[in-house]
Amino acid sequence: MSDLSGLERFLRTDPRDVGCDEAMTVLHIYVDLVATGQDAAGRYPGVAVHLQACGPCGEDFAGLLSVVTDG
Amino acid sequence: MIHWGRGLRACGGSLAGVKPARGPAEGLDEESAAWLRLLVAGGGEQQAAERELHATLLRIALAEVRRRSASTPVTGPELDDVAHQAAADAMLAILAKLGEFRGESRFTTWAYRFVVLEVSSKLGRHYWRNPLVALDDGQWERLPGRLGVDPEGYAEAAGILAEVRRVVEDDLTIHQRRVFVAIVVDGIPLDALAARLGLGRNAIYKVIFDARRKIRHALVVKGYLEEPGLEQ
Numbered sequence: 194m195s196d197l198s199g200l201e202r203f204l205r206t207d208p209r210d211v212g213c214d215e216a217m218t219v220l221h222i223y224v225d226l227v228a229t230g231q232d233a234a235g236r237y238p239g240v241a242v243h244l245q246a247c248g249p250c251g252e253d254f255a256g257l258l259s260v261v262t263d264g
Numbered sequence: 265m266i267h268w269g270r271g272l273r274a275c276g277g278s279l280a281g282v283k284p285a286r287g288p289a290e291g292l293d294e295e296s297a298a299w300l301r302l303l304v305a306g307g308g309e310q311q312a313a314e315r316e317l318h319a320t321l322l323r324i325a326l327a328e329v330r331r332r333s334a335s336t337p338v339t340g341p342e343l344d345d346v347a348h349q350a351a352a353d354a355m356l357a358i359l360a361k362l363g364e365f366r367g368e369s370r371f372t373t374w375a376y377r378f379v380v381l382e383v384s385s386k387l388g389r390h391y392w393r394n395p396l397v398a399l400d401d402g403q404w405e406r407l408p409g410r411l412g413v414d415p416e417g418y419a420e421a422a423g424i425l426a427e428v429r430r431v432v433e434d435d436l437t438i439h440q441r442r443v444f445v446a447i448v449v450d451g452i453p454l455d456a457l458a459a460r461l462g463l464g465r466n467a468i469y470k471v472i473f474d475a476r477r478k479i480r481h482a483l484v485v486k487g488y489l490e491e492p493g494l495e496q
Contacts, residue, residue: 197421199412200428201489203448204480206473213466221377225369247469249384249454252335256328256380261373 207246211239216250224257296371303362317358320372321379322351328383335453338390346390350382357382388455397450399460400442404429407449424488431482436475443471 216223223240226233234241244254292300302313325347333339338346357378365374397403407428413421432444446452447468458468483489
C-alpha cells in the first residue's frame with residue numbers, strides 16, 4: 194500500500210481549530226507563554242491546533258517566537 | 265515629525281493625527297511600562313523612543329523576510345522594500361493602537377507581532393509581481409507530490425487521488441473549487457491568494473477547512489479512508 198499519510202494528515206480537521214483570526218489575536222500572548230516555558234497549548238488548545246494546521250499562521254508563530262527568543 | 269525611511273513614504277503613511285486611545289495599562293512589567301510611558305511622553309523622549317522602536321521593527325522585518333526568502337518569489341531589493349514597508353506600517357499601527365495594549369504579554373511581543381504579520385501580508389501581495397504559478401492553473405499532475413505521495417506510489421494512489429479530484433470538481437462550490445485548486449493543487453501561498461481575491465486569511469482558511477472535511481467524508485464513504493476518530 195502506498196504511503197497516504199500526507200493525504201490523511203491534510204484531510205484531518207479538528208473541530209477545536211479556532212481559525213486564523215482568533216489565533217492571530219492572541220498570538221503575542223501565546224508566544225510569551227511558550228517563550229517562558231508555560232503551557233500555552235493547555236491554555237489555548239484551539240490555537241495550538243490551528244498553528245499546527247495552518248501553514249501561514251504557523252509561520253507567523255515561528256517568526257514571532259524566533260524574534261522573542263533569539264532577540 | 266519623525267520620518268521612518270522609504271517604506272513610510274512609499275505607503276503614504278503619516279503619524280499626523282495618530283494618537284493613542286488612552287494611557288498606559290496598570291500592572292505591567294518594568295520594560296513594558298517604560299515603553300508605554302516613553303511613547304506618549306511627548307518631545308525628545310517620545311521621538312527617541314519612536315526611533316528606537318522603529319529601528320527594532322526594521323531589524324526584525326529584515327530578518328523575517330530573509331527567514332522566509334526560500335518560500336517567496338520576492339527577492340533582492342524588493343525583499344528589503346517589503347521589510348521597510350512592513351516596519352513603517354507596523355509602527356503606525358502600534359502607535360494608533362497603544363491604548364489597546366492590555367498587558368497580557370510583554371509590550372515588545374505585542375508590538376513585534378504587528379511587524380511579523382505585516383511581513384506576511386506584504387509578501388502575499390508582492391507574490392503577484394512575479395508569480396511562480398498563475399491563478400487557475402490547475403496543475404493536477406503535481407497533487408500527489410504536494411500530498412507527500414512518492415513517485416513509486418502514484419499508480420497505487422491513483423484511485424484515491426482521482427476521487428479527490430472528482431469531489432473537488434463535482435461537489436465543491438465554484439468558490440471552494442477555485443480556492444482549493446489554487447492553494448492545494450497549484451501551491452499558491454494562502455496570503456497571496458487572499459490578497460488576490462481581496463479576502464482575509466481566515467476566509468481562505470475556512471474554505472479549505474470545509475473542503476478538507478467534504479473530501480474526507482467522500483473518501484470514507486468510498487472506503488478509501490477509515491472513519492476518523494478525534495476529527496470530524
